[in-house]
Amino acid sequence: MAQLPAPPMNLDDVHRLEELARRRAQDPKRPLPEPRVAPVAPASQSTASTDPKQAALAARLELLAQRRTGSSTGNQGSASSPSGSAAANRSKRRHPAQGARAAALGLSIVSTGGLAALFAVSNPSTGTQLAAASIVSGQTAASAAVGSQTATPAAASAAPAATPQAAAPVVGAAPTAATPTAPVAPTPDPASQQVNIAVPAPAPVETTVQGAVFQNKWGNVQVEVTFGADGSLIDVSTLQTPYRDGKSVRINDYAVPRLNSEALSAQSANVDTVSGATYTSNDYRRSLQSAIDTARAAGVTAVA
Amino acid sequence: MNDVMWYLSRSTGIVAGVLAVASLMWGFLFSARETGTRRRPAWWLDLHNWLGGLALIFTIAHLVTSVLNRDAGIAIASVFVPGIASADRLALAWGVIATYLFATTVLTSWPRRLFSRRTWRIVHLSSVVGVALALVHGYQMGSDASARLFRFGMLVAVAAGTYTLGVRLFGVMAKPRKPSRQ
Numbered sequence: 001m002a003q004l005p006a007p008p009m010n011l012d013d014v015h016r017l018e019e020l021a022r023r024r025a026q027d028p029k030r031p032l033p034e035p036r037v038a039p040v041a042p043a044s045q046s047t048a049s050t051d052p053k054q055a056a057l058a059a060r061l062e063l064l065a066q067r068r069t070g071s072s073t074g075n076q077g078s079a080s081s082p083s084g085s086a087a088a089n090r091s092k093r094r095h096p097a098q099g100a101r102a103a104a105l106g107l108s109i110v111s112t113g114g115l116a117a118l119f120a121v122s123n124p125s126t127g128t129q130l131a132a133a134s135i136v137s138g139q140t141a142a143s144a145a146v147g148s149q150t151a152t153p154a155a156a157s158a159a160p161a162a163t164p165q166a167a168a169p170v171v172g173a174a175p176t177a178a179t180p181t182a183p184v185a186p187t188p189d190p191a192s193q194q195v196n197i198a199v200p201a202p203a204p205v206e207t208t209v210q211g212a213v214f215q216n217k218w219g220n221v222q223v224e225v226t227f228g229a230d231g232s233l234i235d236v237s238t239l240q241t242p243y244r245d246g247k248s249v250r251i252n253d254y255a256v257p258r259l260n261s262e263a264l265s266a267q268s269a270n271v272d273t274v275s276g277a278t279y280t281s282n283d284y285r286r287s288l289q290s291a292i293d294t295a296r297a298a299g300v301t302a303v304a
Numbered sequence: 305m306n307d308v309m310w311y312l313s314r315s316t317g318i319v320a321g322v323l324a325v326a327s328l329m330w331g332f333l334f335s336a337r338e339t340g341t342r343r344r345p346a347w348w349l350d351l352h353n354w355l356g357g358l359a360l361i362f363t364i365a366h367l368v369t370s371v372l373n374r375d376a377g378i379a380i381a382s383v384f385v386p387g388i389a390s391a392d393r394l395a396l397a398w399g400v401i402a403t404y405l406f407a408t409t410v411l412t413s414w415p416r417r418l419f420s421r422r423t424w425r426i427v428h429l430s431s432v433v434g435v436a437l438a439l440v441h442g443y444q445m446g447s448d449a450s451a452r453l454f455r456f457g458m459l460v461a462v463a464a465g466t467y468t469l470g471v472r473l474f475g476v477m478a479k480p481r482k483p484s485r486q
Contacts, residue, residue, distance in 0.1 A: 096344060097351040104351070108319050108358055112365075115315035120307070250391045254377060275310035275373055
């Protein structure tokens with residue numbers, strides 16, 4: 001069958017077909033409009049046309065037709081780059097805020113990591129600066145009250161500041177009936193810290209030591225440690241924990257038993273921080289360490 | 305391990321809240337046509353959708369890390385059912401409800417054409433309540449509520465959200481009515 005020559009086309013028809021091909025490349029699912037011109041035979045078959053202008057037009061239309069159908073058979077060499085840019089344009093059209101999206105995602109991840117690191121660093125158990133601040137925050141030499149038995153709270157508060165370890169010199173290891181050392185209640189000043197010793201019976205089997213009182217923004221924390229005859233920790237309990245609000249009570253209801261059991265199993269003050277009870281955990285550790293140090297100084301225990 | 309989960313739980317919660325507020329702001333500004341001329345409206349809409357999706361993803365991360373943190377005492381059931389937690393019942397309930405509202409809003413935005421515009425709008429507006437509940441949840445949980453920076457950030461978030469809400473509402477009120485047909 002003889003091939004019909006390509007119909008004559010003007011430049012407007014070519015531009016229109018180019019526009020259609022561009023739209024088609026951007027949205028392949030878009031339905032094709034009804035053609036206004038008759039189908040064009042491929043250039044290779046339209047050899048009947050001898051006009052070079054018509055031949056160039058036919059070749060161009062063939063290329064456009066290939067783009068419309070999405071076939072890459074005719075797109076060799078330099079034709080692959082327009083296909084890539086079309087895909088990029090399609091993606092950009094679908095997500096105009098692609099850069100902002102990436103920035104938001106990156107910023108969110110970095111913020112999460114940064115905040116988590118900040119929380120970890122600001123944990124007082126790992127921050128020496130915060131630990132030093134809590135020690136300096138108003139401790140008095142409780143030793144005066146315990147050692148002389150006649151010290152008044154005023155005298156205690158007038159004493160120079162010292163660390164809890166240094167401020168706890170008296171232990172229940174000198175059990176003389178003549179000089180009983182009554183347990184001294186925590187001073188009303190919440191900022192003060194003192195170590196009180198409960199003197200056991202004349203022939204002590206167990207020694208009870210009250211740790212220093214530490215204050216944090218939720219309240220005071222103080223532990224009481226009972227050492228066995230062999231110097232081991234046989235009981236740890238809290239004398240004071242934050243109680244001002246129901247939340248603190250709930251937190252300490254589950255945190256303190258954990259801390260107590262950890263201290264007994266560790267036989268030291270090396271207890272892990274209970275999540276959600278960071279302040280109580282830290283002050284618990286400090287109070288327990290002060291009690292252990294006091295007992296060690298008196299030779300009651302060898303626990304470190 | 306629990307400590308790491310504890311830190312991650314707090315940080316993902318804060319970031320999810322910030323993303324939710326940002327998505328809310330983008331949505332208000334977009335719907336109020338107050339997006340300026342520098343960016344096309346499609347850009348604002350695209351980023352609004354993305355921020356909402358990210359907020360949901362980080363909320364889910366917040367839930368997972370909260371449950372994985374054994375010391376927090378948050379059971380799996382209590383992150384799905386509001387009001388059954390043993391501690392901080394009310395605060396956790398707000399968080400659970402906010403999560404459901406976020407999830408509903410985001411998931412109904414994908415097949416948006418399946419719903420009528422009115423239905424979609426009502427569901428979408430529930431995210432405003434969700435953001436408010438999320439902020440209350442963060443404050444009532446109290447883990448960081450005592451930190452000045454947290455309070456300041458929450459104040460900024462509330463102010464920004466309220467401002468954009470005001471822009472949207474004033475835009476609605478100032479919209480000229482169509483002339484009635486004679």
